[in-house]
Amino acid sequence: MKKLVIATRRSQLALWQSEYVKAELQKHYPHLEIQLQEFVTKGDKILDVPLAKIGGKGLFTKELEVAMLNGEAHLAVHSLKDVPTQFEDGLTLAAVTKRFDPRDALLSNKYQTIEELPQGAVIGTTSLRRRMAIKLLRPDIQLKDLRGNINTRIAKLNAGEYDAIILAATGVQKLKIENEVKYFTPIDTDTMIPSMGQATLGIETTTNEEIIKLVSVLNDRNAHIESTIERGFVDTLQGGCQVPIGVKATILDEKNIKVQAIVGMPDGSETISDEIVENIDNFETIGQNLAQAFIKKGATELLKRAEAVAFK
Numbered sequence: 001m002k003k004l005v006i007a008t009r010r011s012q013l014a015l016w017q018s019e020y021v022k023a024e025l026q027k028h029y030p031h032l033e034i035q036l037q038e039f040v041t042k043g044d045k046i047l048d049v050p051l052a053k054i055g056g057k058g059l060f061t062k063e064l065e066v067a068m069l070n071g072e073a074h075l076a077v078h079s080l081k082d083v084p085t086q087f088e089d090g091l092t093l094a095a096v097t098k099r100f101d102p103r104d105a106l107l108s109n110k111y112q113t114i115e116e117l118p119q120g121a122v123i124g125t126t127s128l129r130r131r132m133a134i135k136l137l138r139p140d141i142q143l144k145d146l147r148g149n150i151n152t153r154i155a156k157l158n159a160g161e162y163d164a165i166i167l168a169a170t171g172v173q174k175l176k177i178e179n180e181v182k183y184f185t186p187i188d189t190d191t192m193i194p195s196m197g198q199a200t201l202g203i204e205t206t207t208n209e210e211i212i213k214l215v216s217v218l219n220d221r222n223a224h225i226e227s228t229i230e231r232g233f234v235d236t237l238q239g240g241c242q243v244p245i246g247v248k249a250t251i252l253d254e255k256n257i258k259v260q261a262i263v264g265m266p267d268g269s270e271t272i273s274d275e276i277v278e279n280i281d282n283f284e285t286i287g288q289n290l291a292q293a294f295i296k297k298g299a300t301e302l303l304k305r306a307e308a309v310a311f312k
Contacts, residue, residue, distance in 0.1 A: 001210060003033040007064040007073035010038045011149045013171050017201055018077045021097070021218065028217045037073050039063045061204070065091055068206050075205040075215060080197030080227055081168075083204065085235035094205040094212045095219040096227050100170040102199040102248060103186040104130060107157060107172070108164035112183045114138060117163060124156065124165035128244040128266045128310055133192040134166070135268030154180050166192075170199040193246030193260050193273075196230035222251050225283045229259055232287025237263065237294065242310065243303045247287075255280055259290060263299050265306050272297050 004025070008018035015036070022034045040063070061083060064076035069090055080096060087093065111117050114137055123134055124146035131143050144162060146153055150171050157165045158181065169186045178184040200223045205211045226249040239245045247261040257280045264271030272294055278286050291299070 001032065001214065003035065004075070004211075004214070005035050005037050005073040007067045007076040008036050008038055009064070010040060012175060013079075013150055014077075016174050017079070021077045021201065021203060024097070024218055025215070029214070037067065039067060065204070068204070074208075074211050075203055078202045078204060079168075079171075080200040080202035081195045083197065083202045085231050087204070090207055091204060092207050092212065093202055094215045095203040095217075096197075096223045097201040097203070097218050098220040099223045099226065100199040101173060101186065102194045103169045103189060104133075104166050104192045104194060104198075105169035105172060105184055105186045106164050106166060107154065107181045107184055109158065109182045111164060112185055114141075114164075114187070117141065121163040122161075124153065124162035127166070127195075128242075128306070129195055129246050130166045130192065131266045132244040132262070132264050132268050132271065133246065135266075136271065137191065139268065150175060150177070157181060168194075168198055189248050189250075189260060193262050194248050195245070196234045196247050197227045198248075200227055202227075225249070225251065225257065225280065229257070229283055229287040229290075232285070233259075233261060233291045234287075236288045236291035237299060237303065239263070239303055243306050245303075249283075249286075251280065252277065257283065257286070259286060261290060261294070263294060263303055263306075265302070266310055270302060272299050272302060 006018050006022060008014050018036050025034060061078055065088060067073045068076060106114055119140050120142055122142045122144050124144050125131060126145045126147055134141050146165055150167060153165055153167060156162065172178055172184060203215050203218060205215060229249040230247045233247045234245055237245065244266055245263050250258045252258055256277050258277050260275045262271055262273035276290060
């Protein structure tokens, strides 16, 4: 192969991620021509409606997948948290890169932590998972929808529309824009459990064996193990962006891996949560087994009710 085409969204963060993968691939294949082909997805166009209301996170991947299936591109780079657990025929998750900072972060020009926010303060987030976590911490907080790319969201904060906003820490760090607000405070995963695959890049390709082999050099063992557990948990629960689910696997040492998980109602009124430590050798089934334990505790019915009330 002489030329590789990466399908990418046009947002600043998406371009950073695609350029990062391009640079990493060229370390292994210095003579390979790698080109970025930009696309606008449905998720980029619809900015006034919560994602869960219009189909979920797959809205950011569809156009890129069509391009690959049509032969216009060979691979696409996604934030793994945006990648559905099931793929269309002809497509696969060929590699996951090393994990960056998996935490969520509070951004504010007045308050450093969620605890410091005054009674009735307004936090911007459209994520059902983050809404649930905030309500568990501070039931008095008012939640206001927040859409748009990272720069747009920070601009809305700086315009005074919110007392604080919640974003994935990694996106802000990659773009080096922490200083655009007074306070940038990552939130411990014990306090706010991230979404599956958060801070990991997923490389989606066609099922062409040559392409899969080519990008497999970027597959990170630890990220692969952690994301396999997290995606297995969400897939077994048949949940996605339309329901509040947090799950984070953390490798502790060569033998043990910790998994934190929570599901519940968007307002935090009901939740099921657990934290376990398992043998890392069983990573391919840990997520599914934990999800089955949640299902026995009523997770399926709880998530159905959560989806029914979301954004009403």
